Amino acid sequence: MLNTPTPQLIRFQQPSPAELTxxxxxxxxxxxxxxxxxxxxxxxxxxxxxxxxxxxxxxxxxxxxxxxxxxxxxxxxxxxxxxxxxxxxxxxxxxxxxxxxxxxxxxxxxxxxxLGKTTIDLGDIESIPAETYRDTRGISVEQFKLMLEAIDPSTSIGVRDYAIMLLFWGNALRRGEIASANIEDFLPQQQKLTILGKGKRVKVAIDLTDSVSYALEEWLNFHPCNAPGQPLSCRTQPGGFLQVDAPLIVSLSHNCYGSRIAGDSIYRIVQGYAEAAGIERRVSPHRLRHSSITAFLDASGGNLRAAQALSRHSNQNTLNLYDDNRRQEQKGASGMLEDLLVGTGGKTSD
Incomplete structure (x- = not known):
């Protein structure tokens, strides 16, 4: 009979938080x-x-x-x-x-x-109460038109930037939603674009208008994946077809040509055209989003339900801020009170 040694349990000592290698x-x-x-x-x-x-x-x-x-x-x-x-x-x-x-x-x-490397627990530290007011005024339709006129449509940069600007205006997109889109996310036949929304893990499809869809199709004709010596991010398939998982909107600068465009680059593009249009206030990509939502509320007479579909805000109370700001409810209320004070807003008691 073989004498097999009893297996010994080896206990590994858990390092204390201070013993990080x-x-x-x-x-x-x-x-x-x-x-x-x-x-x-x-x-x-x-x-x-x-x-x-x-x-x-x-x-x-x-x-x-x-x-x-x-x-x-x-x-x-x-x-x-x-x-x-x-x-x-x-x-x-x-x-x-x-x-x-x-x-x-x-x-x-x-x-x-x-990971068992610290005993610290910061769960008792509270956040700062957030302020509820937001400036959602954006820019006017006329000012946005001036920004579009500042774009040179004869260049690849201009064609790309025109598509970006129309996505901001026509679909109220966030810059991260534009930057993260791939070529496969654009479906020109169905005029749809699937985007990864803020805080979301699954992409959703949004509808595009004729002008936005056409602008994206035109941009794909200038996309670096179509040019000789394509960047690695394109990886064109045999036959010259665009690789679908390549980024939809890419950088055209020399140092990162063909790579996915960065959010900061989109910010600079928007601000550059705002300056070229002579707009004095700072115009960010998010302000363009505000402009789109506010312009729609103006044109639709305050259709909050449709505005929620456009903006993809989960909380309709956020849209109430847009609606209140565009209608200047507080200013109107203050004006009525002033009229009462000077005797033009109704009867006053003796």
């Missing part, structure tokens, strides 16, 4: 930069952690400074984040900005705590 520190920071969230949100979070580390440790966000923070006990960490919160309030930052920064810190801590 260099490799673990590097991996944690790299993992945070790869969170499965929208690209724009991820960039905001990384920037927020940079700002927090600058405040807390007078240095940039590195694996070392982040590890230093994660070594703190729960209450010391809460105290530090609360001081950062107060510091942000004292700097008169917008509540939305402060809340994004707090969310970034909480997200980092939650990720590391799930």
């Amino acid at each position: 260099t490799i673990e520190r590097d991996n944690l920071w790299a993992e945070f930069g790869q969170l499965k969230i929208a690209d724009s949100t991820r960039k905001q979070y990384v920037k927020a952690i940079e700002n927090f580390c600058q405040f807390a440790y007078s240095g940039s966000a590195t694996p070392e400074t982040i590890s230093e923070f994660l070594k703190l006990d729960r209450y010391a960490a809460i105290e530090m984040v609360l001081r950062y919160r107060r510091h942000s309030i004292d700097k008169n930052l917008a509540p939305s900005t402060i809340n994004v920064r707090l969310a970034a810190i909480k997200s980092l801590v939650d990720m590391v705590r799930k």
Whole structure:
């Protein structure tokens, strides 16, 4: 009979949060930069952690400074984040900005705590109450027409930018929705475009008008995937057909020709045409979205249901802000009260 040794259970000791190795520190920071969230949100979070580390440790966000923070006990960490919160309030930052920064810190801590590398819990730290007022006035139809007139339709850049501008106006898109679209998302025969909406994980189809669909078809004729020596992002198929998973809207600058256009680039495109049109106020892609929604409410007599379909706002109360701003309800109410005071708005008692 063979004597087989009794197997011994090997117990691995769980390292304490303070015992992060260099490799673990590097991996944690790299993992945070790869969170499965929208690209724009991820960039905001990384920037927020940079700002927090600058405040807390007078240095940039590195694996070392982040590890230093994660070594703190729960209450010391809460105290530090609360001081950062107060510091942000004292700097008169917008509540939305402060809340994004707090969310970034909480997200980092939650990720590391799930890995068993910290005992910090920031769940008790509250966000700043958000302000309800939003300036949704946008620009006028005439001003938008001037922006379109500033585009040179004889160049590939002009053809691309014209399509971008019509997407903003005709479909009230966000710049991230434009930047993330692929060629396969555009269905010219059905005049549809599938987009990944804000905070969504699944793409939805939206209808395009004749002019928007035609502008996108015209742009595809100038798309770098159609040119000799196509960029790698295009990967044209045999026979010269466009690779469907290539980005729909791409950069045409020399240093990143053919790559997916960045949201910041779209911002600069919009602002450039606004300046060329002589518009003094700053015009951002989101202000164009506001302009589109407000113009529709004006033209439709305040059809909030259709405006919700256009804007894809989940909460109709958001659209009430657009409607109130365009109709200037408060100004009208104040005018009526003034008329009463001067005796033109109705009878006054003796």
